[in-house]
Amino acid sequence: xxxxxxxxxxxxxxxxxxxxxxxxxxxxxxxxxxxxxxxxxxxxxxxxxxxxxxxxxxxxxxxxxxxxxxxxxxxxxxxxxxxxxxxxxxxxxxxxxxxxxxxxxxxxxxxxxxxxxxxxxxxxxxxxxxxxxxxxxxxxxxxxxxxxxxxxxxxxxxxxxxxxxxxxxxxxxxxxxxxxxxxxxxxxxxxxxxxxxxxxxxxxxxxxxxxxxxxxxxxxxxxxxxxxxxxxxxxxxxxxxxxxx
Amino acid sequence: xxxxxxxxxxxxxxxxxxxxxxxxxxxxxxxxxxxxxxxxxxxxxxxxxxxxxxxxxxxxxxxxxxxxxxxxxxxxxxxxxxxxxxxxxxxxxxxxxxxxxxxxxxxxxxxxxxxxxxxxxxxxxxxxxxxxxxxxxxxxxxxxxxxxxxxxxxxxxxxxxxxxxxxxxxxxxxxxxxxxxxxxxxxxxxxxxxxxxxxxxxxxxxxxxxxxxxxxxxxxxxxxxxxxxxxxxxxxxxxxxxxxxxxxxxxxxxxxxxxxxxxxxxxxxxxxxxxxxxxxxxxxxxxxxxxxxxxxxxxxxxxxxxxxxxxxxxxxxxxxxxxxxxxxxxxxxxxxxxxxxxxxxxxxxxxxxxxxxxxxxxxxxxxxxxxxxxxxxxxxxxxxxxxxxxxxxxxx
Numbered sequence: 001x002x003x004x005x006x007x008x009x010x011x012x013x014x015x016x017x018x019x020x021x022x023x024x025x026x027x028x029x030x031x032x033x034x035x036x037x038x039x040x041x042x043x044x045x046x047x048x049x050x051x052x053x054x055x056x057x058x059x060x061x062x063x064x065x066x067x068x069x070x071x072x073x074x075x076x077x078x079x080x081x082x083x084x085x086x087x088x089x090x091x092x093x094x095x096x097x098x099x100x101x102x103x104x105x106x107x108x109x110x111x112x113x114x115x116x117x118x119x120x121x122x123x124x125x126x127x128x129x130x131x132x133x134x135x136x137x138x139x140x141x142x143x144x145x146x147x148x149x150x151x152x153x154x155x156x157x158x159x160x161x162x163x164x165x166x167x168x169x170x171x172x173x174x175x176x177x178x179x180x181x182x183x184x185x186x187x188x189x190x191x192x193x194x195x196x197x198x199x200x201x202x203x204x205x206x207x208x209x210x211x212x213x214x215x216x217x218x219x220x221x222x223x224x225x226x227x228x229x230x231x232x233x234x235x236x237x238x239x240x241x242x243x244x245x
Numbered sequence: 246x247x248x249x250x251x252x253x254x255x256x257x258x259x260x261x262x263x264x265x266x267x268x269x270x271x272x273x274x275x276x277x278x279x280x281x282x283x284x285x286x287x288x289x290x291x292x293x294x295x296x297x298x299x300x301x302x303x304x305x306x307x308x309x310x311x312x313x314x315x316x317x318x319x320x321x322x323x324x325x326x327x328x329x330x331x332x333x334x335x336x337x338x339x340x341x342x343x344x345x346x347x348x349x350x351x352x353x354x355x356x357x358x359x360x361x362x363x364x365x366x367x368x369x370x371x372x373x374x375x376x377x378x379x380x381x382x383x384x385x386x387x388x389x390x391x392x393x394x395x396x397x398x399x400x401x402x403x404x405x406x407x408x409x410x411x412x413x414x415x416x417x418x419x420x421x422x423x424x425x426x427x428x429x430x431x432x433x434x435x436x437x438x439x440x441x442x443x444x445x446x447x448x449x450x451x452x453x454x455x456x457x458x459x460x461x462x463x464x465x466x467x468x469x470x471x472x473x474x475x476x477x478x479x480x481x482x483x484x485x486x487x488x489x490x491x492x493x494x495x496x497x498x499x500x501x502x503x504x505x506x507x508x509x510x511x512x513x514x515x516x517x518x519x520x521x522x523x524x525x526x527x528x529x530x531x532x533x534x535x536x537x538x539x540x541x542x543x544x545x546x547x548x549x550x551x552x553x554x555x556x557x558x559x560x561x562x563x564x565x566x567x568x569x570x571x572x573x574x575x576x577x578x579x580x581x582x583x584x585x586x587x588x589x590x591x592x593x594x595x596x597x598x599x600x601x602x603x604x605x606x607x608x609x610x611x612x613x614x615x616x617x618x619x620x621x622x623x624x625x626x627x628x629x630x631x632x633x634x635x636x637x638x639x640x641x
Contacts, residue, residue, distance in 0.1 A: 003483065004482065007480070012478060016471060019471065020475045022257050022464075025260075029253070029256070034475060034479070037246070037249075037250075037476065037480070037481050037486075038479060040246065081475065
């Protein structure tokens with residue numbers, strides 16, 4: 001795309017990872033300024049700004065300056081500045097980094113509304129639970145290379161594990177852990193604090209077998225539950241578990 | 246789009262406290278300190294009369310202008326007496342200077358004065374400026390004589406084959422004394438070296454416009470700021486956004502300069518001379534030079550905004566120092582030993598422009614400085630433009 005491809009640019013919205021707002025302008029003025037780079041009609045712009053403010057929940061902070069806002073509110077302003085002009089294609093680069101749960105929830109709801117309104121959203125994040133909530137199609141990238149693409153279910157099928165069982169249990173010694181490792185379909189056993197995590201390569205009803213073993217050995221446990229592998233498991237499996245820079 | 250961006254560029258500039266301090270408050274504060282410090286020094290030094298010698302050769306004896314002027318400047322009855330003069334031979338003048346009995350001496354060679362001093366100080370500078378002034382006035386008198394002769398020949402007052410140059414010269418001098426023609430009196434009261442301090446202050450204020458120019462560029466370039474990234478993905482021409490921001494910076498700068506002028510004239514009672522349009526023109530062109538310098542620094546250097554601001558301030562202060570802000574002697578030293586520095590130093594061009602406007606009645610030197618500033622600005626803009634044209638971003 002060339003720098004003067006204005007028709008294409010007019011349909012794009014970008015929310016950068018770094019908050020890009022003017023410290024000297026109020027919330028309303030910031031949105032007005034950036035929206036004004038796309039929308040010339042003042043009345044239309046006014047309406048768009050109000051809608052953007054409502055979308056990110058900044059109605060009470062219109063006259064605040066960025067310095068007066070919390071991290072979460074600032075992120076919401078950052079998003080409002082990038083999407084107020086109602087773009088067709090929106091790029092969001094980790095918009096929920098370092099925000100409180102309430103703000104994150106608000107941001108994710110807002111993004112879903114934009115999606116429901118017909119916009120195509122390219123969302124970059126490291127938070128896999130967010131991906132599961134809002135994304136229709138997922139691309140897993142590592143060091144600039146595409147490792148895998150697909151829907152949530154398609155990607156989960158790529159995982160080598162099929163079931164994860166978590167047990168809250170005290171004083172489990174090495175003898176029991178070895179025995180659990182030898183149970184059918186077990187891939188990995190991790191015991192950390194009082195949490196036992198058992199992952200299975202196959203099958204979806206491994207929980208029953210584990211409960212029977214615990215009963216047989218008269219091991220008392222507080223809580224036990226089974227879950228399917230998450231996108232986080234898929235991500236770790238595809239990109240590796242070693243620490244990154 | 247232009248007005249939209251211009252409006253918000255003005256808002257952001259006027260609400261930026263750091264910028265407002267450097268461009269509006271700092272020059273006013275510094276001016277106040279100058280006034281407090283230098284007015285006392287000048288008052289205490291006003292009565293000091295400078296000992297000089299003049300080589301009494303044939304050239305000096307034949308040069309009415311120098312002779313008459315130095316007589317007036319050393320007249321005991323003149324309350325603004327500037328010099329104690331000894332008329333001696335060149336050898337004697339050298340000896341007097343070696344014995345430190347005089348500040349310096351002047352010798353006329355082929356009608357052009359040569360000043361010999363051993364040190365650089367305020368007295369030496371005043372001596373130099375006095376001689377410069379006589380040379381300038383001499384040119385004016387020469388022009389007036391030409392006009393007088395032409396008019397006399399036309400009206401029949403003078404005869405082409407029998408011109409009385411002594412009479413013509415006297416007539417011209419009478420006209421100047423009768424203030425039909427304005428020639429400035431060279432005296433202690435007019436050679437106020439604190440004026441140079443205020444000229445450099447104005448120069449500093451003009452060049453601080455560079456901070457505004459640099460900020461304008463920074464806010465619109467994708468590789469300089471997060472806001473620049475956002476602006477660069479918008480469907481707006483880069484030239485449009487940058488030009489409107491620069492215009493807003495320029496207007497902010499001119500408002501700051503106007504405030505400084507008003508404050509120094511009304512509160513500090515600084516006399517910039519009477520030619521207001523030319524004073525304003527110099528301020529406008531000087532500010533343009535400052536702004537363009539900031540643009541060039543903003544586009545060339547790959548550093549954050551604070552570093553660039555520091556560089557603009559450092560360059561400005563160095564320029565002002567070399568043009569005499571921390572002591573007029575520096576201006577003289579540079580003029581004498583490395584004149585090229587002051588030829589390329591915008592602070593010196595602005596200072597010298599005000600100086601020439603105040604002290605000289607011809608505008609040649611003033612316009613030379615105006616043109617120099619414009620050339621400096623054009624070069625800076627070309628550097629900025631070339632640098633901007635090269636910038637393309639693969640990723641933001």
